[in-house]
Amino acid sequence: MDNLDELEPLFYPRSLAVVGASTSETKFGGRFLQALINFGYRGPIYPVNPKGSEILGLKMYPGVREIPEPVELADIMVPAHLVPQVLEECLAKGIRAAQIFTSGFAETGEEQGRRLEEELRALAKRGIRIVGPNCFGVYCPEGGHTLLPGGDFPQESGPVAFITQSGGHAVEFARLARGMGIRFSKVVSYGNACDVNESDLLEYLARDSKTRIIAVYLEGPRQGRRFLRLVGEVAREKPVLIWKAGLTSTGARAVYSHTASLAGEEAVWEALFRQTAALRVKNLEELADATVALLRLPPNTGRRVGVVGGGGGISVAVADACDRAGLEVPPLSHDVQERLRGILPPAGTAVRNPVDIGAPIVFPTVFEGVMEAVACADGIDTIIATQAMYHVLAGVLGPPPEQMPALIRALVEVAPKVRDRSGKPVVIVLPVGGDELDKLEAEKGRREIRDSYLEMGVPCFPTLERAVRAVAHVARYYEKVAELS
């Protein structure tokens, strides 16, 4: 793209017009204005609607041209057939950027919608950059702008960007990400991409110093070749995670109904993921898990894992899951096994790798000794620990309640201590404590422990499959970057 600066007002608008602002709370126009105010946008907001004189304490304007001050961004949510006229007025007013939330364009599959979208495209070429239509727009906490239903999104920024053809996924990803400690530089729901498309956004984010990881949900790129070329380049510098939807035949049909996209050939995408460092994920959960892992694990996160678990069945499950995800669980050396035998009781345990620490009750000194021994072993890159908190979360077989907080603290501190001493990454599996209505206390306990881990930079997942899959993504990323450099 010639001039990436053109996209700046979409992320950092110094003033904005809400065209189609409504006093009705059930309409998007009312909700979005409320969301912007709740989110705390700091520049002037100019609501535009021919009906009414004031809304939520703000003066209402009949049209954008009637706004007396300069406007950098127009957030547009009038009915589809009125959008071209609004854009004409924006051009006349000198507005250089717009987001169109309205649906009813090419995605309807009907002639009228397609024609309307062509009009938007032509208007964009006359000097206004457009995100949308049929989208939820931009969330950029640093710029104070939130997307359509994003009034309660976090106001802190972070290093993750997400570009998505689905507004629903933008909201869902942000929701999932919050509890996992992911914060965003930019989230863009860009819908039908009549002007600003996936390739423009990828190029922008590649150069954006605020963005360290780029997550993408894609139905069909508007500039396929440019996108594939860009992915290859960008992924060497920053992790690029792509959820490519619609590669099944049923999915391809749904993709067309949604954003009028052509899903493309599986083979093209497979080649991309084979040849570049881009990572392929298959759903939102995997996208969030891989993002957490990339945020918190170092480049020396390798495939050879040492697994510390409680219970033989769980060790078997970890071993199978690692094997399926392409991780190795190499047997520990004789010396390390001897060292472990010195720490663990002889019966109900195992020391080869996975290491089974036996009883569900784990004492911090035992846990630390075992973790330390595994982390020091040659030929082990990454340590995955599971079930050490079992008795804490299940609330059975534990110590008296008054001793619990100290025990939890001591157990939680093992992982960062061992990581820092050994220089090897540690990943924790921390299952949901109980899914019943009357077990919310256990769930509260889990979330507290998880937050402690995340604060100390230790990634933490609720199931071992998710942990193992996330580690495999990180290992794959740095291997591929090394191979391509």
Next chain:
Amino acid sequence: MDNLDELEPLFYPRSLAVVGASTSETKFGGRFLQALINFGYRGPIYPVNPKGSEILGLKMYPGVREIPEPVELADIMVPAHLVPQVLEECLAKGIRAAQIFTSGFAETGEEQGRRLEEELRALAKRGIRIVGPNCFGVYCPEGGHTLLPGGDFPQESGPVAFITQSGGHAVEFARLARGMGIRFSKVVSYGNACDVNESDLLEYLARDSKTRIIAVYLEGPRQGRRFLRLVGEVAREKPVLIWKAGLTSTGARAVYSHTASLAGEEAVWEALFRQTAALRVKNLEELADATVALLRLPPNTGRRVGVVGGGGGISVAVADACDRAGLEVPPLSHDVQERLRGILPPAGTAVRNPVDIGAPIVFPTVFEGVMEAVACADGIDTIIATQAMYHVLAGVLGPPPEQMPALIRALVEVAPKVRDRSGKPVVIVLPVGGDELDKLEAEKGRREIRDSYLEMGVPCFPTLERAVRAVAHVARYYEKVAELS
């Protein structure tokens, strides 16, 4: 097996001895006795330990032969080398069933352990049926017996049986299952299977009128041919779900360390799952999900699903997930699409299938109209609805708080109403409302809604992948039963 009645005392013991009962709470012997009492075992309990005269208000006996009354079951947790002697005493006392929790037998991989296990096997042949060693034993709420760390397990019975070589998985599955409304007839953690093995248990459960669904976690069967033959027979009568672990090379090694099992050949197991109605699952979550679905979905649950979702991106994700799981999402007929167009707004929606109901705010009348139209469509077997509760759970874009309970009730009632009128099964996707520490209220809301659904017999899953996978298992089961009959 010649005489299945021999296993009765394991499930329904009228009196039992706890051999190795300890006053120390940190020892298994102390914890298990406490668990039995907490669980509410109704027959006489005779603690056995040469040291001490009383424990938890119960008279202690120095050995089983000193117990003055008849004893049906011995729960044994003395150190491994003492177990043969205890079994001799049990035989002398006329005890016909025992569970051995103790580890340190063949699973150690050492000569001494193997020899000890041989001794147990020989003792069993002299007239005592043994579960274990290296196990957590039997949970049978109807018989009042719980397994090793199972003091807080539900006292209600249900139609699901679980036999498992891993005690950890027994506990974990019960934990997962509780929140999903699964209740058990019997759970058996049978460990090394020196006597009672997977095949004996499967045969027993096949004839057990209290058991309608049989779930199995298996590392390596002790009687492979018998087990494979039995699975084929039993699965035609009752669903048999099998999680076969250790089929990867890393997993096979872990399996040997755990229960001294040989994991076997992938090809043998693949043939089993191809040729019989048994269902293959790959982890505990899938096992629980498939169980919930089999419990609550009727035999006419077919592969042709009608999907009702909110948001285009979610519809695409459902379509891809269905395709991958082997479900079909056939386009709805022209008439049904017209009917849907009459209910839904023209923009931001889709009517082909998946049906996109558009905005995240769903009104019960609209939801019911759409569900009804899809359920009445020819060529649709099963309805999956997702995201209808989005605004409720996310706590954004919803109605004022005081209107919330009525709205939730009205929305929840749609699924059973449509199911009962159409005769077609309905499945709900209900995501976790928010995973942050300060979003526990949303999680409480989700659990309440889920419990309402489960009470009305509507299966309900937290992610669409899990819902789709569970439906595919049910469809596969009844197809295969029809094919084989």
